[in-house]
Amino acid sequence: MPKRKQERPQLLGVKSVETRYLEDRQQLYTALKSLDRRSFMKVSAAALGATAGLSAPHGFQPISVAHAQTKQGKAQKFNFAYISDSHLYERKLNDRFVNQLMRAVDDVNALDPQPDFVFYGGDLAQLGQPKELELGAQILKTIKAPLKVMVGEHDWYFDMGEKWRELFGEPTYSFDHKGVHFVVLNSVVEKDFWTKRKLTPMERMRTVAGLDNGVQSSFTVGDAQREWLKKDLAKLPVTQPIVVFSHSPLYKLYKPWNFWTDDAEQVQAILKRFKSVVVFHGHTHQLLTNRIGNIHFHGLLSTAWPWPYAPEGMPELTVQMGRPDPFNPHDGLGDGLVTMHPDGMADMVYNLWNRNPVTISKKYMATNGKQAKPAKPKLRSY
């Protein structure tokens, strides 16, 4: 039997000369868009050489033009922290979750050096009540670093986002930071199940807050947001590092618990052309890791309660945390820190409150779990 020719393995973290050349060229083109005449004269020679394939690779790196920086800028390493899924109730009903959110805020405020920003992953409130959301906003105000927030279904379905918009603005937006393009989605859009059934806002909210009820439809990002996303990403080169925040996981894990986004494939298709995409999602309240082609998915920890793992469809990359201790209401909860690397890959740190921190490194993701495997927990999964 003839031996098949082995493909040369892609060396991790080492870019080939060709790759670097193409990336530089791409950067130059983006830079050209915002050049004034004088700077243009400076780079044009190099650029012409590059397009003709004449100049040596890396030929135009030294030329930096002061305002040739697009808003994407040059990618560089940075950290952001995250907090998610606090499910606050009114003070009369439950103050435990309030204490837990405050603990998370203390955690990120104690980080030294401070993260560039803190991301909140949704489900700030339990039943979308204005009082719950106000309480949450008040606590989040005490975060020292800049704050970015995303909406979850528990925040939305009482008044269809009215209070949310008043407190935090539009739920769908994008921003750029140190060379990474961030997109924040409202991924919990549901089909109207309430009008026909004549449900009150509270009944609607309670239905959505429940799982497994067969009444509500699955979460979607929806046509409108997908169109917006296409437009938002249209002008970006394939080398642009992309981070997407969605409340529900942007893949299909387990429908009965809504660990699921119904149009996940269509959203993935929009993201497919980019070299490196990282999706961070809330909603699942557990260590959860997945990779579909170029897209890496990381679930965020909750500060309220941990969910058990889905009985089927678990992604293989996930390092499942052991069953939380029923005697310790903080077990299986926490917050965390993400380090973004210039190549658009992320190291994800789960800062668990009752256990040792777990790091899901970019190396682990890039090697499909073959290297840099986090230690297996002693406790059995649940």
Place this chain on the structure above:
Amino acid sequence: MDFAGQQSLLAPLVKTPEVVVPAGIAPAYWEKLVPKDNPGTQAQVALGKRLYFDPKLSKDGTVACATCHDVSRGFGDGRNTSEGIGDQVGRRNAPIVLNTAFFSSQFWDGRAATLEEQAKLPIVNPIEMGQPNGAAAVAAIAKDATYQKQFQSAYGRAPNYDDMGRAIAAFERTLVFLNAPFDRFLSGDPKAISPAAKGGWMLFNGKARCNSCHQLNSSSPLGTDNRFHNIGVSARHQDFEKLARSALTSLEKDSSAAAIDKLALETDLSELGRFVVTRNRSDIGAFKTPQVRNVGISGPYMHDGSLQTLWDVVDHYNKGGETNTYLDGGIEPLALSEAEVDQLVAFLFALTDDRLSAQNTREQKRQATLAKKQRPFRDTKRANREVLPFEAAKGGK
């Protein structure tokens, strides 16, 4: 062959070490519990007992193990924090040595895995027994002919520091005190404890949530989960963040057992508890769950001895501990009434071994008198959730 010759042949054929197994403990379990190299023979226990009471082990010949683990004070010292050589006072309360064989780690912060390791650290700690090193402690007794003989028969070697630790541990393992009125109640004698104590037992496993950490049952006879929890004891007067940062700085220079031991006893970093061992943020201010056995005679309470009576202890838990970032998740206001607090305390006093009942009765009276005069940790508003912890913390922001 003469009999002596025969016996010397027999010895290696059939090994029968005269292991001392405490009454009421299954030999098979005991065998699992004790280290292979320190089975606790008569000779080892006798040597350990002598060392336990011997102040020569300390630098100035004034402090022995029994100084802070005083038999007449329930194997503790009745002080908030303990005093070592030269009138120096440490930062930690001396835990009682009873039943320590059953713990999965030793010290308030679990910095020693075994009794053997634990026994050696105070001898070389500068403010406890103050020897510059283990060799100095051995030198202090090595010339004593009886000690030489005892070490030979216990471990077959000349006196040395490791065997010193082993012998002390072997003696401490004989201090099993698990026979209290409560045990007679559990085994079917309804009159063994008072009605108030019975109510306390219900609360212990119910409304007061004590058994979240102090699991007390036949397979967990000490009433500890062997874990570390922040219940906020020192949160009243500490800036944990600042402490943690300075602890990291000094541990990066030196994180040996001796260095950790010094941090725990001499500096404010003592308040960080388990963090000094693991350097894990979630362990800040966390201390080992102590046993509830013989708790009546082991006051003052907590790692710093800051609570004088069991009423104070229950008051502390009743209001949901002291609010701080790292407060254990299981700590919350309990809304116990005065009558319920009294019942719980009555139950806790029923956990002292019968052999120490005279001490227990004295202590119960003393604490009751003190508690009538002062209950500094009682906060009914917080216990009943009229003021919530987070509102108290944020000053009503």
